Amino acid sequence: MTATEDVTHQPVRVNLLFNDRAVRVPYGVTLFDAASWNGIAIDSTCGGHGTCKKCRVRIAADPPAPTSLDIRAYTPAELAAGWRLACRTAAAADTAVEVPPLTTRPKAATVGVGRQVILRPAVQKRYLELAEPSLADQASDLERLLARLDDLQPRAELPVLQTLGRTLRESGYKVTAVVTDDVLIAVEPGDTTGRRFGIAFDLGTTTVVATLLDLATGTPVAVASALNKQQPFGADVITRISATMLDPGALDKLRQLAQETLAELARAVCAAGRVGPHEVYEVALAGNATMTHLALGIDPEPLGVAPFILSARLFPEVLAADLGLAGAVHPRARAVVFPAFGAYVGGDITAGLLASGMDRDPRVRLLIDIGTNCEIVLGNRDWLLATAAPAGPAFEGAAIRCGMRAADGAIEVVTMTRDGLSLKVIGDAEPQGLCGSGLVDAVTGLVRVGLLDPSGRFVPQQQARARAPGLADRLTQVGEERVFVLHWRGAAADSIYLSQRDVRELQFAKAAIATGWRILLEQAGLEPGDVRQVLLAGSFGSYLSPASAIRIGLVPRVPVTRVVPAGNVAGEGAKMALLSLRERVGALALLEEVRYVELSDRADFNDRFVDQLPFPEG
């Protein structure tokens, strides 16, 4: 099968015209979803469940056969005129759709890579003043309540029922119903409709970030990050999987450590945002497959050995409590866990793709999410290819002698000429170490001035003096190893330096990444220059200089303005899932649209990897 053939295996798409706005969507999605994904608002209170009957649209020419719900929602004359429920009508052909003006103005928020998202969170609240029961009206407490939620038709949970009677009677039958998607998770006394929150987690192998969101406004209320407490079990996913294979108790310990990390962050953002834990009704979790498996207590062993098998692409319904958040958020809060494409293209990249909007953009774009494991996606709205490259912990600073995370004191920018160098340090503090972006800058600079040869070896001292007289003194030894001192602190061994081994770590990482995107380009029959935009994601990507990234060969050789730092796209995707039920469905749809390219079974992978080890010359 050739690359060109692969790419033609794309889902069929149809063209829709919403009033005057043309969009192109996958065949078979509902008009409601199609509109939502493209930022076109259609009235709805139920969020597309077919229960509120408010999403009225008109298809004047060739309307499809009405569904049974259409027949209940419209008069025969309206049906004949083409009125349909947008949430029940599939986009099966090119169609012009008339959308009536909204009766209420929808709120929207900007999240992800400049994405405008219409707020339609899964968490809804309704303030209800119910009629008191009497001998003439003996409807049960639950039926009485649900009768007023008939546009949502939620199912109730046992714990809600356990206290419903008391809540209704003590509040004088004035209560707020809390519905998450299709579940009634709480009934609160009085009117609490002003308060509903969610927490988006980016569960990284090294770093975990939590963002507390006000679901009514889309505003981030507080953000916190922490090191993943699993770190003592190893810096990357493979060492953590190995731990579970060696010690039968390790899986439980790793689960517990991940869950403690999440719970501590949840408590931190709630405290910072002055939000009660019981006001957080939903969380979203984006993490790579291994992190997600471990956090859910799922045996990760099959992820770690060929043929690299996920327990599930799509996870079963998960509660926040299943993630160890029982006390840190509402006890019946739901958890949205992002599905994975493959063992090494996990939920973090699904979330990142959602945030990037690559599946709706006509331009060919390349998303590289740089972390301990590096995920790479190439494509546009018609096709998407994904793969994963084991970059190792170089970019998180873990395997680098003087490495550190991108925190206060980290050297994040290194500018070098043959006469000297200058550093930029995060927080304008005294330098404490070197973070990923500083590492790339330093290596790029050393290659450019000629202190590193293209193979990645420090040149002999004599050659160094000739090429960069202002820097040559910094090229010295610590023990047996040659190093380049970036910031003197007395002896070389006590200084902040870059070692020969550090350079090797970076070489391996960038070779793995470059091999990944080169194989994707080849599969798509494209050249590096065809890429219209490179999104550099991950906390590392935000600090990385695009020029350095191009120079070192980490990204394709494209004009520097095409390389865009995209921030923490996994975390942004998790936020989008909390703010919009439609975007959440969109993330699931991605699973069907992205083709996962496995690198480990390619006979030519090692050769290609070796080809990518040298630094580009000139």
Add this chain to the structure above:
Amino acid sequence: MTATEDVTHQPVRVNLLFNDRAVRVPYGVTLFDAASWNGIAIDSTCGGHGTCKKCRVRIAADPPAPTSLDIRAYTPAELAAGWRLACRTAAAADTAVEVPPLTTRPKAATVGVGRQVILRPAVQKRYLELAEPSLADQASDLERLLARLDDLQPRAELPVLQTLGRTLRESGYKVTAVVTDDVLIAVEPGDTTGRRFGIAFDLGTTTVVATLLDLATGTPVAVASALNKQQPFGADVITRISATMLDPGALDKLRQLAQETLAELARAVCAAGRVGPHEVYEVALAGNATMTHLALGIDPEPLGVAPFILSARLFPEVLAADLGLAGAVHPRARAVVFPAFGAYVGGDITAGLLASGMDRDPRVRLLIDIGTNCEIVLGNRDWLLATAAPAGPAFEGAAIRCGMRAADGAIEVVTMTRDGLSLKVIGDAEPQGLCGSGLVDAVTGLVRVGLLDPSGRFVPQQQARARAPGLADRLTQVGEERVFVLHWRGAAADSIYLSQRDVRELQFAKAAIATGWRILLEQAGLEPGDVRQVLLAGSFGSYLSPASAIRIGLVPRVPVTRVVPAGNVAGEGAKMALLSLRERVGALALLEEVRYVELSDRADFNDRFVDQLPFPEG
């Protein structure tokens, strides 16, 4: 509104002809359900979920429009010939339905009041030999498994996923999937298809009964019963509800005691039947509304005070673990909790109705379930009326001086003439006390020989000697109270006797019950003689002499052969729910068909109750 008008508020019914068998069913039920309820077997592996596409039937004349599933299941020629999926076709008009012969012979079991039930338990097992994954086949573990269950399309639960990888690999990909209704609750190594069990609980206010069922054959494997451990909190539902109102900790204690009772019985039947707890995948619970609320930890207060409100008629999804059975059965076993019609016509009567088949019988029948709370249902397949009468604990022996449960040593039959009496004792043991049926017999006998006057008072000694010379010596005093000694053990106070107060307790109980069924008859515009069958249910009903029940006025005055002991109908209904998914759905349908008649808001209730206190003369 007159009674006659009420009864015409019945659901519309349609006539179906399955091959040569005519049945009448509620409008709108599926042909599959209609056939199942009437013991007509149609092929199916999914049990009517629309997934297996095996329930082929043909409607030659006027077939309804095919559904989207029909279109996928049949060729255009078959559709034109009237072939439809029985589980997707509603009975919307009188229809002749051709049912092909079965490809496999369905098993059936006799349960309930002589009901023949086709075995179609919610719990299904499938033995699967899966292909091992490879780099060319990287389907996730869960997708690999679910692909082989595509006729059931279950959703998986997180705990199954946590161990799925290990189970698959350790068993060489030879596993048994356990599906309960639409949930994959377990994946077991190897072939365990021969072992699947369920436990049916009858949770009474006084007595709790558990039956362990082999779901593959419908055979009861073991039965056990025990006193409800809640008894120290009061003999009847009202005292237990009061306890929760007085003591904030009582609800939790009562929940715990009910759950301990259930768990001990579950362990007992599993031990007796040599069945492992993990082989019990589902339980069913039939109990009155208060018992059900308490066992689920739901605040029962609104049940105990006017206007007597249920927390819910239909309970949310409940796990056996929610009933405290986590260690006693499979940890993810489901619980079927019978829904209630009203605060005093609970799940026990829903189960009893299911077992009685009253909703499918053309005859007018009366079901009286005698317990601490007494439920009464009157009707036939066209209409059903239900009510509840607070009989008090007389029939359970609790409020009777020498009362005891119907256990070894209990006097269950008393035969009396003016010259003497004879007793029949359970277990042919030395008499220890008097159970409900013995109580009714004794009182009936005393009225007949004239030692009790119709108002329920013992006659003066002189009159007694004249009327029943062989019994008069037994009429004596214990303390201030007049008593009738049934079995001498030295002094009267040490003997087994019936006291004046005992007679009053029974009078109150029978007056409450008789008032109940009289009001129902009146609502239906019927006379007592119109009742073709009286089903006396409850453990008490099994021992009660029909002649005594008629004589004392507990049941309508009908020919004695029309009064039939029906046994523990609540427990039988619970068994039916475990053995047949269709019967379970039938129980839910009953909720819509039965009209609940509230007695406590009737201005004339007290007058009528007083009218029923005297014992019938002659």
